[in-house]
Amino acid sequence: MDELLPRIPFAEWIDFAVNWLVTTFGTVFDGIADLLEGIVEGSVDVLDMVPSILLAVLFSLLAWFISTRKIALFSLFGLLFIDYLGYWYSMLQMLALVLTSVFFAISIGIPIGIWGSQKANVRKSIVPVLDLMQTMPAFVYLLPAIFFFNIGVVPGVVASVIFAMPPTIRLTMLGIQQVPEELIEATQAFGSTTWQRLSKVQIPLAKPTIMAGVNQSIMLSLSMVVIASMVGAPGLGADVYRAVTQLKTGVGFEAGLSVVIIAIMLDRITQHAGKNKKGGTTL
Template sequence: MNYFHLPLEEWTNRFVNNWLIPVLGGFFDSISSIVATFISLVTDLLNFLPAELMALLLIILAWRFAGVGVAIFTLIGSLYLGSVDLWYAAMQTLAIVIVATIFSIVIGIPIGIWSAKSPVVNRIVRPILDFMQTLPSFVYLIPAILLFGLGGVPAVISTFVFATPPAVRMTTLGIKQVPTDVVEAARAFGSTYWQMLTKVQLPMAIPTIMAGINQTIMLALSMAVIASMIGAPGLGSVVLAGISRVNVGLGLTGGLGIVVLAIILDRITQGIGEKTK
């Protein structure tokens, strides 16, 4: 028996049950309400348009940013999702991915810029990101359930935590990779800090940042599927139902839907990154 594990387990449970939830329970409830509203708005927006029109929009985006081949794949994938009655589930999964990715971008990119500018911040942030990326994804579900209950909200929160590190790391890398001579030339012309950041460093770092956003979206999609174990709606729940019933056909149907959605999102975001170069 691991005797070290028992005191840590007991200490953690006492901290959560005796202090964290009683003291900060209202704060977590407020966050849950805000995130739930955001998820509802995005889901309603995705389902407001008819499936045919939404599919056409995805095909146009794929053609514009990723080429004809990806547009044809998007058409075939959309027909597949509609033919097996998984379109609504796909939109639910997409809503969770979109909300979690927006949170990751809004929080991750500023932290990445700050880390690139400050060595002290970078030394603090790096081990935190290492911890976030190496912690098994299933472990994120436990505090998410405890603090936010079941459903889409804990799915978004756990997905946000799991998917944010690439956005932070790639933003830091992109800022640091801006050539020194370009930075010196901008300083010589009298650029202020914000002019340097917004007109020189960020524009040149956008391809790298977009690569980070692409990875964030892929991680968000994988975590959104895993989060079906805590009641997250969407394609993951279809796969989970197939596992629960030992229904190979149902699991394969939902799994192929996830593959279709993942490839479409990956190719479109990669195309956007290529266009920004």
Template sequence: MWDFPELNFPIGEWVNRAVAWLTDNLEAFFDVITTAIREPLVWIKNDVLLWLPWWVVIIIVAAIAWKIANWKVALLAVLGLFFIGAMGRWDDTMTTIAIMVTSVIVSVIIGVPLGIISAKSDRFEAFQRPILDMMQTMPAFVYLVPAVFFFGLGLVPAVVATCIYAIPPAIRLTNLGIRQVSPEVVEAGRSFGTTGMQLLLKIQLPLALPNIMAGVNQTIMMALAMVVLCSMIGAAGLGLEVLRGMNNLDVGRGFEAGISIVIVAIILDRITAALGKKGTTA
């Protein structure tokens, strides 16, 4: 009488069947997604980041940091990236950045439009909220394994898994940003006879930009947080080095890769945070 009755809800069984059905019937669909992610990712990794000489990469990052933030961030980027290279973690770091950049691009392409829809439609907002909660709290291992079923091993499932985790902040903060645009400004726009599209593009999105950039910033941080987990499905890069270090009880090796992730995170955080602030003053 004290034990919970054995109802045996077969939720797990249903999920297994759903996964099997998806593998059997939507293979072509997954192949298209796989190619759509793999091609730009491999291009960014092999033909840009790893093709450019290391000092060119550092100069470009520093220039971007200087332009968007200030000379302090640029200096930080130069020293940080040089330090990573000096530890012998350059190639791993470029691979990790390639995964991250691809994930962030995909997340923004999907997240920002959905965020706009959420801001326009209360019903859609109510609908997406529990789904986003689930995406952010479901332990990543649960979807890492089916990701391998659908997308194979390596970089592509890593990007997919990262996006699942990193899209919610992009949607949430875009939604929030547009909703926070003051009603008076919107009213003023309307009284000048703007169309819905003009209102969105010329008034709401520019004013929401700081929030949207905060969303991109969060997306980047989420993506970096997934780096280690994604190495468990064979994604190369810094995460794999952390895992290798841990599996061999080689704490030093894990630390080197871990500190490299931290450096990349700090540089990207400072740059995107500055981008958000710039939006406010513009």
């Protein structure tokens, strides 16, 4: 078979492209790395300035305002339990990584989703790329990130952004496309512009679906941040990775349980964020 069909050197082409990008745009990548590292480390420093008990109370109050009393109580006791186990600073590092990754994933993903919902040609071009992004093994994202940004915090953030972005794009497009056609025709009859139609009708009605995409992006970012500990990303993922390599079952369980608490807390809060709720009065 090899004699009939010569092997196409895809791997060599990809390596050449990566090396060319690193050589040509090295200064740009260094600037991006400095920016992301500054954001993550600055966020950790700011959060660490607040006493752990006070920060746990503030997080629980935020959870109560956005979601329910049960979730607020879970957030409070869960964060205090993490502090009790001694993983508070690692939790802050992971939280900063996740929030930074999700911020950039949403900032890029929602506009692309809105663009794709309005242009059929754009949507047809985006969908295969999203399929590739979601089916590519997570570890593969770490390889170019290491080449472009070395090891540490930054490749973890970059890989998490790429890995977590597809749900936000997909569900933004889906939510806007699901707005009833009668409403779209009514806005056109009143002479609304495309931006007025989006901002006043389509995006508000699509908000629950968009927030579902944000929720999925947060969950994917959490999983990727743990994987990124293999390339030097700090946080609870690093504690889990060290426990695995050193066969410390108890430590791994404690760190993994801390990750689960943060995941449940963020998942439940963002599930309620897309709903119309004026305060934390329900159970």
